[in-house]
Amino acid sequence: MSKIVWITGASSGIGEALVYRYFNAGDKLIISARNRDELFRVKGNCKNSFNVHVLAFDLSETGILAQKAEAALKIFGKIDLLINSGGVSQRGLALETELKTEQQIMDTNFWGTVILSKAVLPSMINNGGGQIVVVSSLVGKFGTKLRSAYAASKHALHGYFDSLRSEVYDKNIDITIICPGFVKTNVTYNALKGDGNPLNIMGDAHENAMTPAECAKQIVQAVKNKKEEAYIGGKEIKAVWLKRFFPKIFSKKVRTAKAN
Template identity: 55%
Template sequence: MNQTVIWITGATSGIGEAVFREYNKLDFKLIISGRNSDKLDSLKGESKNPENVHVLPLDLTNPESFPNKVSEAIKAFGRVDILLNNGGISQRSLIIDTSPEVDRRIIEVNFFGTIGLSKTLLPHFIENKNGHFAVVSSLVGKFGSPYRSSYAASKHALHGFFDTLRAEYYKENIAVTMICPGFIRTSVSLNALTGDGTPLQEMDDAQEKGMSPEVCAKKIVEAISKRKEEVNIGGKEIYAVALKRFFPLIFSRLIQTAKVR
């Protein structure tokens, strides 16, 4: 039985749930977090070895709870080896239609919630001289895209923060893997915030035709096991990263008319 302890946020749906199921098949010790306690309990009940799954409800917009949550996570199995920061919220609205409150909510969850939890766990990693932050960003953490202004901004910010963390704490054997999915067939667009903060409740065409979360999860697990610094996951959309880097003007023209909804 694999004794590595992995803490997964945003574990109740989509990529997080798929990664949980993949690790569960491999007999890892798992801590699963999210806001839906009933779904967390259900995942634990369905798991291969429920005794190796610890349910830890978590709200990324409540930073005051992070010290107690980290303490409980460490206590569950004696330590945490990997934190998979997967919790977040997406967006589908034009800049002109997006209220400042929605901008702040997206940044609060995706950026401040993620770095706040990670900073609270960081001393544990430093003390153990070992740790691994895996962060689910997005391809739009590498470039901007219509209808995702604050979402893209929050993901860009994660890259800046965790690139710095990697550089500062490599001597403590702390690794960072930035995970950049493209179109993955999940409910992310259904739950994405519109300009007034209500969920879109529609499936994007591109999302519906995207990679399955199960295939995405396998690629994430592989990237983490190899301690890769960064991985792009998806279909042909992943080539947009190289296109922007080497042919920025062509990329700029293409993204203006790309079908991203």
């Protein structure tokens, strides 16, 4: 049975790859991101795309998000699956990052996801259930150099949605947190420097990483299995367990690790 799926961050990378996965599965889609032209490019890649609706907006503009969620709900009458894939990364030392840049990262990654999720949740409950997916990061489980605000925003997502899951478990609402490692996207290229400008450099680890299509394949399976949390990537996933069981060793390694 087809679902109504709303995907943010759908104009590139993991979000775009998820659009194709769910479209090819026969689902109806609402796709969102800042860049309207890129969203229509993605829509154009879907044959007979009358079931793909473009809803463009900036996640950092938190004051308009509840209104955008209301608009999304009116498109097909409901939303079965919300995938919060939109976000922005960071490449800057904490002491050199301006507060406005840190606020922008928190607004985009944390508050944007929270506001949209809270806005669609009552409708999901009234319709008998639904699923909310949060694309976090392995950095949502530990911090690394040059990513203080980014790591904070992802850590906050885990705290919030773990708590929310315990509140809505009896309302047929499933919450899945996805933690990708390195994926070959423009995440490093678009990452914000301390002054808020994009880095415009592709990191080596991302250049040689898993493709968005493979990442999307694993995310779809994790969502289908209604996993509470899923780690996706290569050997970098081992850092989660190293941090948990050998924190001092992890700290020593992360100090000297290349941050790209």
